[in-house]
């Protein structure tokens with residue numbers, strides 16, 4: 001009697017271990033799925049990326065002016081002539097820099113080609129003068 005009780009106990013605790021492992025697997029897979037899924041629904045906030053990395057030379061609204069209206073050294077993204085140029089060269093400059101990263105730094109370690117492309121077509125070419133590029137879409141450029 002005692003032996004069979006032991007066996008049952010072992011089976012029970014074995015069963016417990018198996019279900020623990022199963023729970024762990026489910027948790028891990030769940031975690032992975034959440035990570036992959038989160039990547040999908042929340043891609044890198046390119047507007048925030050611009051605000052942090054590019055505004056210093058290209059201006060808060062992309063017009064290459066500082067708060068007091070002084071000319072900054074970057075490209076003016078609100079210039080209509082510039083907007084008509086193809087995206088490819090711009091993506092190349094963003095990833096590789098200009099004048100060997102001296103005039104403009106290279107961002108290939110921080111942006112994928114796809115992100116650089118979206119930065120050009122969805123952000124830079126679509127901003128209105130006077131509207132700050134940042135996580136909040138229609139923010140006014142602080143005066």
Ligand code: HEC
Pocket residue numbers: 049050053054055056057058073074075085089090091093094098103104105107119120
């Ligand atoms: C240190 C200053 C500096 C920073 C920071 C900077 N740039 Fe530039 N960028 C420049 C300069 C200078 C040019 C060249 C302007 C010109 O040719 O008249 C330029 C040019 C460009 C061009 C135009 C390329 C072309 O051929 O039309 C793009 C697009 C661009 N920058 C995007 C960005 C983006 C996006 C960021 C942030 C991820 C950024 N830049 C950060 C200085 C900077």
